[in-house]
Amino acid sequence: MKILTPLRNLNDINVLADAGAGEFYMGFTDPAWREQFGMYTDLNRCSLYEEANKASIEDIRYYADKAHRRETALYVVLNAPWYGDRELDYLKHYLQELSDAGVDGIIVSTPEQIELVRKYGMKAVASVMSSVYNSDIARYYRDCGANRIILPRELSTEAIAQIIDNVPEVEYEAFLMRNACRHADSYCLGLHGGVYGGLCYDQALQDSMLNMPQDTGPDKINERKYNNYLYDRVFRSSSCGQCAIWRLLGNGIAAVKIVGRMESADEIAGSVRLTGYNKKIAETVNSEAEYLLHMRMPENRYDYCASGLSCYYPEVRF
Amino acid sequence: MIQSAYNLCDMDIRFFQDAGELREDLQRLAGRGTERIFVGSYFCANYFLRCAENFAEEFIRIAFESGLLTTLVVPVVPDSLLPEVKDYLKKPELQTDELVVNDYGMLTFCGQMLKSRVFLGRLFMRQARDPRYEELAASTFRIPFSVRALKRFQNDFRVAGIEMEGFGAAIDAGDLPEGMTLCVHRPWFMMSCDFICEDASASLPIEKKFRPTVPCSLECCGVSHIYPLINGQVTKIGRGLYAWQEADPYCMLPENSNLRYIEYYPYTEGMTV
Numbered sequence: 001m002k003i004l005t006p007l008r009n010l011n012d013i014n015v016l017a018d019a020g021a022g023e024f025y026m027g028f029t030d031p032a033w034r035e036q037f038g039m040y041t042d043l044n045r046c047s048l049y050e051e052a053n054k055a056s057i058e059d060i061r062y063y064a065d066k067a068h069r070r071e072t073a074l075y076v077v078l079n080a081p082w083y084g085d086r087e088l089d090y091l092k093h094y095l096q097e098l099s100d101a102g103v104d105g106i107i108v109s110t111p112e113q114i115e116l117v118r119k120y121g122m123k124a125v126a127s128v129m130s131s132v133y134n135s136d137i138a139r140y141y142r143d144c145g146a147n148r149i150i151l152p153r154e155l156s157t158e159a160i161a162q163i164i165d166n167v168p169e170v171e172y173e174a175f176l177m178r179n180a181c182r183h184a185d186s187y188c189l190g191l192h193g194g195v196y197g198g199l200c201y202d203q204a205l206q207d208s209m210l211n212m213p214q215d216t217g218p219d220k221i222n223e224r225k226y227n228n229y230l231y232d233r234v235f236r237s238s239s240c241g242q243c244a245i246w247r248l249l250g251n252g253i254a255a256v257k258i259v260g261r262m263e264s265a266d267e268i269a270g271s272v273r274l275t276g277y278n279k280k281i282a283e284t285v286n287s288e289a290e291y292l293l294h295m296r297m298p299e300n301r302y303d304y305c306a307s308g309l310s311c312y313y314p315e316v317r318f
Numbered sequence: 319m320i321q322s323a324y325n326l327c328d329m330d331i332r333f334f335q336d337a338g339e340l341r342e343d344l345q346r347l348a349g350r351g352t353e354r355i356f357v358g359s360y361f362c363a364n365y366f367l368r369c370a371e372n373f374a375e376e377f378i379r380i381a382f383e384s385g386l387l388t389t390l391v392v393p394v395v396p397d398s399l400l401p402e403v404k405d406y407l408k409k410p411e412l413q414t415d416e417l418v419v420n421d422y423g424m425l426t427f428c429g430q431m432l433k434s435r436v437f438l439g440r441l442f443m444r445q446a447r448d449p450r451y452e453e454l455a456a457s458t459f460r461i462p463f464s465v466r467a468l469k470r471f472q473n474d475f476r477v478a479g480i481e482m483e484g485f486g487a488a489i490d491a492g493d494l495p496e497g498m499t500l501c502v503h504r505p506w507f508m509m510s511c512d513f514i515c516e517d518a519s520a521s522l523p524i525e526k527k528f529r530p531t532v533p534c535s536l537e538c539c540g541v542s543h544i545y546p547l548i549n550g551q552v553t554k555i556g557r558g559l560y561a562w563q564e565a566d567p568y569c570m571l572p573e574n575s576n577l578r579y580i581e582y583y584p585y586t587e588g589m590t591v
Contacts, residue, residue, distance in 0.1 A: 197561075
């Protein structure tokens with residue numbers, strides 16, 4: 001099970017590889033895309049965040065070279081929510097350039113990209129934007145030629161195991177650490193970035209209003225308000241799946257993903273080191289109970305860990 | 319040709335419980351030119367199953383008697399509920415002439431195993447729609463698929479149309495293959511979708527809250543959450559987040575295509591306007 005981490009700067013490769021990263025993913029920016037398709041047609045899911053896409057396409061070959069010298073793989077994201085005919089056509093010259101640069105794979109969001117990516121000799125990874133929520137959807141992507149599928153953050157370890165059992169011919173990747181959103185990745189269609197921030201960010205700035213039927217009693221209203229407070233203010237303010245590593249290994253997950261394309265390498269490296277440490281524990285113990293006893297939780301996060309509200313896979317402990 | 323449909327998906331389940339009132343409401347809709355009713359769910363497998371178990375059959379019959387056709391909308395379903403949902407879709411009593419699907423797995427199943435015409439639902443269409451940004455709201459939106467893919471869906475899965483949101487200044491459907499229908503959701507349009515249902519956790523202890531696809535008692539029904547934004551607001555019902563656009567987008571259609579408006583008001587009161 002590899003540890004996949006985001007990459008922003010060339011110099012971060014050594015820091016992250018030293019910490020235990022086995023794979024990297026990154027985006028790039030191209031002013032020509034904006035000129036061609038306008039401000040609001042994304043090249044990748046985080047196009048509007050400049051910090052997440054610091055490299056140009058010409059830079060990518062240096063990233064690929066360095067990643068390979070560290071015996072790691074490099075994936076590039078082309079996972080915008082959609083691509084029409086014109087966009088798909090335009091992607092072809094990027095794919096040629098990325099293939100020439102030695103990039104190992106492309107993280108795609110639509111079935112139509114898979115054939116294209118394979119044609120250019122790279123691995124096609126179905127992004128979380130592909131919404132593979134069940135085995136039938138996984139089969140569809142397998143049949144389209146996907147080499148790997150990134151599973152949605154909201155799947156339980158049991159649901160993940162079921163998909164892998166039913167469609168074992170592809171690799172799977174699961175989310176493990178750092179920021180998570182309240183919205184389903186693939187169905188959140190507010191602008192992701194921009195001057196007002198993401199929809200989730202904007203939602204968190206003010207209190208929401210709860211409407212219930214007029215005959216609702218005070219106890220029910222208070223219960224809902226409390227529930228809403230926890231949901232809006234506490235739930236997933238941080239995200240972690242360290243307790244699930246033993247299960248994910250057992251499920252046959254090929255890679256676990258640390259997210260945070262806008263965070264510093266030092267912060268990411270901390271998460272990678274913790275994941276590497278816990279992975280070693282999981283590989284040596286004989287049971288989940290033993291793993292949970294010996295594994296390490298993130299530092300200074302006991303309050304989050306104790307409530308279960310920041311767990312990617314809360315079913316492991318709760 | 320412009321068709322008129324009304325969307326009752328994910329509607330408070332109490333709306334369907336009194337057959338007499340339901341008949342009156344449906345007749346009122348038929349009287350004002352509605353041709354088709356959407357029922358089922360875009361966002362929730364639990365809701366869809368409750369609908370299939372409890373009232374879909376009677377609803378389809380009453381709608382038919384009121385002069386309305388029914389479109390059954392199928393959400394994305396977790397593996398644990400897939401067999402049950404597929405069984406319902408195969409039941410002769412629940413056969414409708416149209417199905418809306420929202421993922422590639424269900425597209426394959428319905429397109430290959432069932433006889434109804436299939437539409438690609440709103441969850442397939444992923445252009446940004448965000449009324450906070452005036453420039454975006456003044457844009458023209460294209461079909462978010464390649465022509466090749468749409469033609470393949472038409473041939474392989476009998477896809478008869480696609481759904482888009484009624485957001486922006488115009489929808490340019492010039493790439494829509496011949497014979498396909500463009501369906502436009504209005505005046506409320508979907509903006510996002512929570513990854514779990516907040517309401518389903520209302521009565522659960524903290525450490526059990528906010529899990530995906532937990533069994534529920536449809537606690538979402540009759541409840542809405544309004545979120546003020548810096549420049550606008552969104553309303554959440556169940557997992558769906560909606561915003562409002564008053565003006566209809568102008569739709570540019572190719573020849574031999576149809577346009578269908580799917581009206582949606584998140585509250586049943588909208589029905590009686």
